[in-house]
Amino acid sequence: MRTHTTKKCVLILCTGNSARSQMAEGILRSDGGETFEVYSAGVKASAVRPEAIRAMREIGIDISGHRSKSVDEFAGQEFDYVITVCDNAKETCPVFSGKAIRIHQSFEDPPPPGAKSAEETLSIFRRVRDEIREWIRTFIASAAK
Secondary structure, rough: OOOOOOOEEEEEEEOOOHHHHHHHHHHHHHHHOOOOOEEEEEEOOOOOOOOHHHHHHHOOOOOOOOOOOOOOHHHHOOOOOOEOOHHHHHHHOOOOOOOOOEEOOOOOOOOOOOOHHHHHHHHHHHHHHHHHHHHHHHHHHOOOO
């Protein structure tokens, strides 16, 4: 998966690779693509949530081509950073060989489909997206040095 590059390689993990890690991947690729090679995965793969795609599209980032991946797809690969964006992924994250710096920054899990109205759910996705983007900006500033 990793290409030969001087970019720092980042794996972003959450439980289902359906929302938070997908949004974080899209944001880091958009805002730090010159510096970082970015992947995301989940403890167990599911499907990318349409609300995540919509929330990202609103800020000009298209993740509609993303697919949910299991962390098992990345076994044996080396990363410079492994970032967990939920507590469950932090607790169950496999060990990656090499020099990977592990970072944990938990973000709220958007509600499952049908738990709230469509507008309430999208509002939560937007807030989580904005929190992730703010955190990613700080990460880029510190890691790109």
